[in-house]
Amino acid sequence: MELTGxxxxxxxxxxxxxxxxxxFQWDIxxxxxxxxxxxxxYWQKHVDNIFKQTKNVVYVSNDNGRSLLYSADKDAIDIISKEFKDLNLQKITYEEIISSEPGVSHDYLA
Incomplete structure (x- = not known):
């Protein structure tokens, strides 16, 4: 299954x-x-806003690592797109998330 987020x-x-x-203030x-x-x-504020509007997402937060927020639900994808309007949506398969990302915090598909 393909997810967008x-x-x-x-x-x-x-x-x-x-x-x-x-x-701007961060020293590389x-x-x-x-x-x-x-x-x-920025990330946490938008994730919190999304969860106030929908639970139809797969959310992975790897303690200061890669964080993912994806869905197959059209309404949820629209919410993600509006919240993260500065970023381009990407596609990933559900199998990729499950196999490579430990610690799925929220999984509406499970």
Missing amino acids: ITLDFFDKRTCGLLPDLC RYDELSDNEELLE
Whole structure:
């Protein structure tokens, strides 16, 4: 099954290229991206807003690692798109998430 949503990689410094305004104060020479409070707050705020509107998502939050928020539900995908309007939606298979991402926090398909 193919899902659509957002992946934010807190280990990959290229993530700042996607959201440069959130990395303005962050010092790439000294800090890990997972130390960027603005980026962490951005992610959590939008995830919280999405969960207020729908539970039809597969959510993975790997403690300061890669975080994923995907769905196969059209309404949920629209909500994700509106909340994360600065990011492009991506596609991933459900099997990829389950096989490669430990710690699925919320899985409406299970």
